[in-house]
Amino acid sequence: MEETIAGAQNTQMAGQIPQQRGASLLETAVRYAEERHWDVVPGTWLETADGTQRCSCGETACPAPGAHPARPDWATQATGSATVARRMWQKQPAASILLPTGRTFEALSVPESAGFLALARMERMELTLGPVTLTPDRRMQFFVLPGASAKVAELVRRLGWSLPSLDLVALGEGAYVAAPPTRFGSRGAVQWARRPTPANRWLPDVEELISPLAYACGRDR
Template identity: 30%
Template sequence: MEREGRFSQWLRRRPRSGTGSGTPAEAAALRENLLLAAAEAGFPLALAAHPSGYGCSCDRIGCPTPGRHPVSFAWSTQAGTDPEQIGRLLRNHPEANFVTATGINHDVLDVPADAGRSALESLEARGIDVGPVAESGSGRDARVLFFTATRGTPEDEDEWWPCQLDCHPETMDEHPGLRWHCRGSYVPVPPARLPAGESVGWLRGPEHPLPDPLTLLEALTDACARHVGEEPEQPAWPLGR
């Protein structure tokens, strides 16, 4: 309960930009607190690119997902929850964003923002424990991310439950509605800065227990069916590097 109270205070102090407003020292402290809270919740974190002007800090010309992808091809093995490691990365890369690797301790159900907000309202009205929820960007490109328990990584691959919703960074465009991030995928973790002043921030923080993804799936797919067809197909993210 102590952590939940402290995290709630951080969220009340966080502006919509997700990066803090006050002095640079206060913004850095708030950012560190938010990332450490995510790590404490068991979300494996890896260093990611950050916006540079209207582009990306990476060396890829015309990067299609600026500020939303890991900086290393070894991100899946580098991702971790050690607070000392995260602190070192923050000190050495003060502008960097972070991603969280899915399919290890959690999965993410990723939907267009209108569908996500509608589903979140419906689920909460029905008293369903939704768990952590983040929002990325704004306007037509916005997405809502529902953090759930993972289906796991069984030693016997025959026990793996294949699903056409499984989403990998290189196959995002195959799932313009609901994307299920599990093994081999990642999402930006709040607080993250995106180009043009956009951000990734928590709607419900990581102090909330992770729900079973199947308890959310019906509401999310129904919401996507109502909302996705109303807008032109959106560009997919993140893409592989």
């Protein structure tokens, strides 16, 4: 799996976003805001108690420990200011990095197996791709232009599928993605399957990616 991710990354231009490993959450959040103009908001974080890690939310059965919003008004707290982002993470350096969707981008979330199948097909088709994340809970998120969530059900229907039959979720306004190097409990960290680079600053529209993604999700059922 690591080799697959590394291979995809090596084919891209060297970007300015920090490497997944070694960069602090603070500096990474600042650079997402500064260089990609993404809104960022600090989420929960991991705490160690009795030798085990748990989510700062206090829920023992938290489904995404250390990688979800820390407060109900998280969306209004999100900022595109590098200065404000720095101030936020200075207060809590361990906070996860959350990127609200429905603003500068939306995301199409699919199972990891379908995501890699679609990614290979997209590359053969020489499609323009934006950043793609890979999460420890085995999901991939393909970044696309805003508006995807309003279109995806009809686009899938035209391809002969029904959206409920596919494990394909459009993340739009009111949702978020956890950004690298955010950690999900003991399961590992969010990674880039395709890193943000100067070459993929301009995102594709959902229409460009929906066919290979729907096909891959249909195969993955």
